[in-house]
Amino acid sequence: MAVNDNKIRFEKDQIVTFNEKTNFDNVINTLAKVLIKKDLVKPEYPQQVILREQKFPTGLPTNPFGVSIPHTDAKWTKHNAIAIGILKSPIEQVVMGSDETKIGVEIVFMLALDKSNKQLNILSKLMKIFQAPESLVKIRNSSKDEILKIVNKVILEEK
């Protein structure tokens, strides 16, 4: 049904906790593997996200710690989806729109966005979380079930 195509896929297996020290590429490859298996993105998606991040960094200097929103062109996406990486050991990422300002990122919100995002505006919904320090802390410290609840609340909500 066409209606379902406008939904944003986000399920428990799309949340991955990284307990050990890691790096950006590993986070993206790990999260993308889940989306590829579910046929939500194309196999080239992770490589495209990694390449794009080098040219257009997506670190956001939010409070009380940074987050990032890696994503890529709609052509590598099959279905709107989100995957979340919780980093127990922060990674350094470059701030969006800057040359080399770096921030410590503790949550990676990897976005698979197709063209319908122009109407859906997934990012705008997620921003309710970015802009609320208590929500970010809660996500970093909560179980996957709770994270699912917090994120679904904002992405399912009508504007």
Added chain:
Amino acid sequence: MSNKKKNILFVCATGIATSTVATEKTLEYLKDKGVEVTYTQTNVASLPEVADPKTVDLIVATTQVPFDLDIPVVHALSLITGIGADKTLAEIYDYVK
């Protein structure tokens, strides 16, 4: 104030993600202020084709703008993080009022 509506070009790397947020926040703010504008959304790679100083009054970008375009540019990262958003919106308002 001229009668012609000002035209804003919203720019991000893909043209569908952060520029959509910047567009939404800006239009909401300008509507509250009673300012009507026209706008387009694009990706940074298409910028040289679409950024015509004759038709575009202001660029609002979440990425760096690596071209010399003769159009004022407002950087809009604050519209994504929310930190300093009021200042950015006021700056946009000053250009298009």
